Amino acid sequence: MKSWLLVTLFASLTTLTTCRTALPTDTYEAYPTYSGPDLGLTFVQGHARLRVWAPTAEKLQLKLYAEGTGGTPVAEYAMQKSMGGTWVYALPAQPAGRFYVVQATIKGRQMAETPDPYVHAVGLNGQRGALLDPATVRPLEWEDDVRPKLRQATDIIIGELHVRDLSMQPQSGIQHKGKFLGVAEIGTRGPEGVKTGLDHLSELGITHVHLLPTNDYASIDESQLQENRYNWGYDPLNYSVPEGSYATDPADPAVRILEMKQMVQRLHRRGLRLVLDVVYNHTANAARSSFEQLVPGYYYRHNADGSLSDAAACGNEVASERPMVRKLIVESVAYWAREYHVDGFRFDLMGILDIRTMRAVRTALDETDHSIFVYGEGWTAGASPLPEAQRAVKANVLKMDRIAAFGDELRDGVKGHYARQTEPGFASGQPGLEESVKFGIVAATQHPQLDYSKVNYSKTPWATTPAQAINYVACHDDRVLWDKLTVANPGASEAELIRMDLLSNTIVFTSQGVPFLPVGDEFLRTKGGSHNSYNLPDNVNQLDWARKAKYQEVFRFYQQLIALRKAHPAFRLPTQELIQQHLEFLPGLPATTIGYRLLHHAGGDEWNTIVVLFNGSRQPANLPLPGGRYSVVLAGDQINPQGISKLESTAAEMKVEVPASSAMILVQP
Numbered sequence: 001m002k003s004w005l006l007v008t009l010f011a012s013l014t015t016l017t018t019c020r021t022a023l024p025t026d027t028y029e030a031y032p033t034y035s036g037p038d039l040g041l042t043f044v045q046g047h048a049r050l051r052v053w054a055p056t057a058e059k060l061q062l063k064l065y066a067e068g069t070g071g072t073p074v075a076e077y078a079m080q081k082s083m084g085g086t087w088v089y090a091l092p093a094q095p096a097g098r099f100y101v102v103q104a105t106i107k108g109r110q111m112a113e114t115p116d117p118y119v120h121a122v123g124l125n126g127q128r129g130a131l132l133d134p135a136t137v138r139p140l141e142w143e144d145d146v147r148p149k150l151r152q153a154t155d156i157i158i159g160e161l162h163v164r165d166l167s168m169q170p171q172s173g174i175q176h177k178g179k180f181l182g183v184a185e186i187g188t189r190g191p192e193g194v195k196t197g198l199d200h201l202s203e204l205g206i207t208h209v210h211l212l213p214t215n216d217y218a219s220i221d222e223s224q225l226q227e228n229r230y231n232w233g234y235d236p237l238n239y240s241v242p243e244g245s246y247a248t249d250p251a252d253p254a255v256r257i258l259e260m261k262q263m264v265q266r267l268h269r270r271g272l273r274l275v276l277d278v279v280y281n282h283t284a285n286a287a288r289s290s291f292e293q294l295v296p297g298y299y300y301r302h303n304a305d306g307s308l309s310d311a312a313a314c315g316n317e318v319a320s321e322r323p324m325v326r327k328l329i330v331e332s333v334a335y336w337a338r339e340y341h342v343d344g345f346r347f348d349l350m351g352i353l354d355i356r357t358m359r360a361v362r363t364a365l366d367e368t369d370h371s372i373f374v375y376g377e378g379w380t381a382g383a384s385p386l387p388e389a390q391r392a393v394k395a396n397v398l399k400m401d402r403i404a405a406f407g408d409e410l411r412d413g414v415k416g417h418y419a420r421q422t423e424p425g426f427a428s429g430q431p432g433l434e435e436s437v438k439f440g441i442v443a444a445t446q447h448p449q450l451d452y453s454k455v456n457y458s459k460t461p462w463a464t465t466p467a468q469a470i471n472y473v474a475c476h477d478d479r480v481l482w483d484k485l486t487v488a489n490p491g492a493s494e495a496e497l498i499r500m501d502l503l504s505n506t507i508v509f510t511s512q513g514v515p516f517l518p519v520g521d522e523f524l525r526t527k528g529g530s531h532n533s534y535n536l537p538d539n540v541n542q543l544d545w546a547r548k549a550k551y552q553e554v555f556r557f558y559q560q561l562i563a564l565r566k567a568h569p570a571f572r573l574p575t576q577e578l579i580q581q582h583l584e585f586l587p588g589l590p591a592t593t594i595g596y597r598l599l600h601h602a603g604g605d606e607w608n609t610i611v612v613l614f615n616g617s618r619q620p621a622n623l624p625l626p627g628g629r630y631s632v633v634l635a636g637d638q639i640n641p642q643g644i645s646k647l648e649s650t651a652a653e654m655k656v657e658v659p660a661s662s663a664m665i666l667v668q669p
Contacts, residue, residue: 022302031055031298033323034084039331040118041100043133048091050100052116053324054294055085057104062089063113064097068123068130068251069223073097091131099128104294114290117328119238120335121253124223126216126238130253134339137257139265147343148271150207150371153402153467154572157509157562158275158516159206160475163214163246164230166519168542172196178538180214180246180259184266190545194552202270204522204555205562208373209267210275210346212476214260216241218284219535222250230541232476232534234348235284235314240332264341273343275373276336280320280329281352282312299325301385311352311384321354321386329357334364337372350376350405351393352384358392358400375470375514378405378462394444394462404468404514409457410440411473414504416488418478421531424488426616427473427504427661431591437614438594442583443469443513445576449585465576469513473504474521479531481505482524496618498524499661502557502637503614506663509561510571510612512579522558523548553637560639567641569603570610578603586625592616593658595623609668615658623658625666627651634665 032055041050054060064075075096079087101113115122121130150156167174167182173189174197176182183198190196195203213233220229222244233243242260244250267274283289286308291299301309301319311317319325336342345361347353358374365372378394389396394405412418413436416425426433435454442450443466444458452459463469474481485492485500492500501524508515518525520543527533527540548555565571573579582602586595598610611630615621627650631643636659638644647656647666658664 022297022300022306028298028322031295031324032085033327034086035327036084037331039086039327040116040120041129041131043135046133047093048095048131048133049088050079050091050102050116051082051086051088052079052102052294053084053086054104056295057087057106058108059105060087061103061105063101063103064095064131065099065101065128066097068099068128068253069125095131097131099123099130101128102294106296111293112288114293115238117290117294118240118331119290120240120339121257122216122238122241122244123253124244124251125221126218126241126244132253134257137254137261139258139262142261142265145265145268145341147341147369147371148207148268148273150273152572152574153371153373153404154512154514154574155566156208156373156514157206157565158208158210158470158514159201159204160210160212160516160518161201162212162232162476162541164538165542166197168538169545171545172543176248178246179248180242180256180263181248183211184263186266186270190548192549194545194548196545196548198266198270200548201272201519204519204559205566206272206517208273208275208344210277210344210516212277213279213348214243214246214276215239215278216243220245225250228538230535230538234279234534236279236282237284239278239280239328240335261340268341273373275344275346276342277346277348278333278336279348280332281318281347281349282314282316283318284314286316295324298322303385309383309385311380311382311386312349313381317352317384320352320357321390326354326357326360329353330360330364333361334368337365337368343369343371344373344375347374347376347392349380351378351380351391352386353392354386354390355392355396355399356390358403362400362402373404374402375404375406394458397462397468398464402467404470405462406470406472406475406516407440407444407513409436409444409455410471410507410511412456413437413440414473414507415481415484421479421484421487426592426594426614427500427507428485428489429592429616429618429661434591434594437507438585440469440471440513441507441511441594441596442466442579443471443511445469445512445579447580447583463513463576466512466573466579467514470516471508471511471513472516473508475516475518477532479529480518480525480527481521482526483529483531487529496661498554499636502554503616503661503663505558506561506634507614509565510663510665512571512573512583515565517558519543523551523555557637557639564634564639564641568605568607568610570598570601570605570607573603586623589623590621593621593623595625607667607669611666613656613658613664613666615660615662615664618660620660621658622655624653624655627654628668630666630668632664632666634663636662636664
């Protein structure tokens with residue numbers, strides 16, 4: 001997410017004045033810290049104990065309520081001051097209420113009631129924590145749930161999705177529309193009998209389902225779901241709790257936990273891994289957050305005048321470099337992996353977080369499963385007081401082992417600039433972007449044939465292995481691919497736009513690295529031209545399954561393209577050294593064309609030589625390649641691994657005509 005797109009939403013939520021009392025950083029460093037594993041609500045033999053870090057509080061009250069909202073406290077306890085700036089209270093075996101909050105007194109001022117930052121179960125709208133152990137809420141056979149096998153990170157194929165988008169269309173055939181359970185439904189069919197929902201994801205062939213934020217967020221009133229409001233969810237309220245609007249009963253703390261686990265279980269049984277889109281870089285409302293109510297100023301970065309800094313363009317940014325903030329982030333991520341069996345994490349505006357925190361995340365996840373995939377946006381949405389050298393931005397991916405970043409070089413090289421919407425890219429015939437596309441083809445690694453000075457953004461490689469580079473041409477942000485191609489190519493026919501679309505993602509899925517596809521692009525998804533649909537209605541955001549029926553040939557191409565990648569390890573080389581050894585760009589090609597060879601059974605591929613040709617020009621191009629006997633396995637909108645046609649020349653060099661706006665792949669067995 002480019003969080004600046006949401007600034008209008010959050011301006012009404014965020015009161016900055018209460019955070020202008022920020023202390024000097026060295027004062028925060030003097031706060032005592034707590035290293036134990038039991039922050040928040042923990043359970044031992046069914047008995048609950050709450051530990052909250054609030055080092056500046058003079059007292060901390062624990063209040064119990066019968067319901068998740070409304071009413072008056074049914075019990076109140078004074079928490080006891082403990083080690084490392086924490087306060088603790090052991091609850092009785094049969095507590096008087098089902099929900100809890102804490103309330104601090106700081107410098108004689110009584111702060112607002114709030115759940116603790118480590119809360120794992122909540123009531124309606126996340127206002128109060130629930131006295132519930134999430135480990136006791138699980139589907140049948142949850143203990144037998146296992147992650148689908150993954151041999152190496154470059155085998156990953158990511159499909160990005162919003163929970164609501166998959167099911168809300170009236171013809172989706174999905175019963176639990178907009179819910180976790182809707183993602184879990186099987187056997188659903190749409191117009192003309194096309195597979196929808198989870199069956200569609202399986203049919204497409206992706207390996208990882210990336211869900212936009214599923215943690216508890218602020219913009220949807222869970223008590224008014226009949227209003228059917230929509231939001232992407234990049235406004236976090238409680239970091240470690242599932243979002244209630246995706247549950248069939250958001251008022252019952254157990255339901256959202258159970259149904260999210262049921263979704264994970266069903267995805268795993270279908271051979272799909274789950275990636276959560278996590279937003280640890282800011283909160284929806286700094287002034288009213290549990291952070292500010294318990295330890296004012298500490299969790300956020302500030303400008304010199306004491307005001308909140310705002311690299312997220314959402315009113316605030318989280319100070320991940322402070323020990324107790326880092327601890328919260330790391331333990332939250334580890335909790336999702338451990339308790340919900342999550343298989344990967346996409347960090348929103350990862351560049352706001354510091355390198356040390358991201359390294360700690362990687363280390364913590366390895367304790368659960370080394371194959372859990374971590375990636376994020378390697379940039380910020382605005383200036384930050386955290387020095388650039390400490391940020392988890394693209395340029396510093398080299399310092400973060402097994403953490404990947406999105407490659408906007410390839411993205412904007414292929415389709416054109418993300419913000420200058422009418423500007424075309426390589427796939428629409430724009431010259432001068434060849435090196436930017438090639439940068440993505442080698443997965444942002446070092447390659448001797450690239451002229452990095454001509455790359456649109458990064459002038460040096462930023463990945464040490466291809467698994468650190470996410471290749472994509474579209475995501476939930478900005479216009480979807482079909483709408484971008486339409487606005488950037490006025491007057492182009494539908495057939496021409498389809499050729500550009502197929503070329504764009506043929507580049508993605510034949511490049512080294514990890515390919516990423518927003519679900520729906522495989523049947524030419526449109527949002528009616530919207531470039532920022534974060535709060536627009538379902539009729540803009542939902543997947544239109546009638547388009548899958550209409551563009552079945554396009555879907556079939558995408559399905560075959562993914563299958564081609566999965567069948568041939570030459571497109572999935574695991575190291576920079578293997579790319580340098582086996583991938584050779586063809587020299588002397590004209591502008592708006594790219595060609596390269598994958599040589600010598602790259603990656604153990606059954607094909608000895610693979611020639612990949614891209615013609616971004618809107619005219620046919622005659623491209624040279626070494627003479628020999630070739631089988632054409634991809635040509636434009638056709639894929640056949642057994643061969644579409646044969647080409648042969650005994651000369652040292654031969655010419656191949658590649659039609660306008662298309663790709664061609666030729667192989668020598």
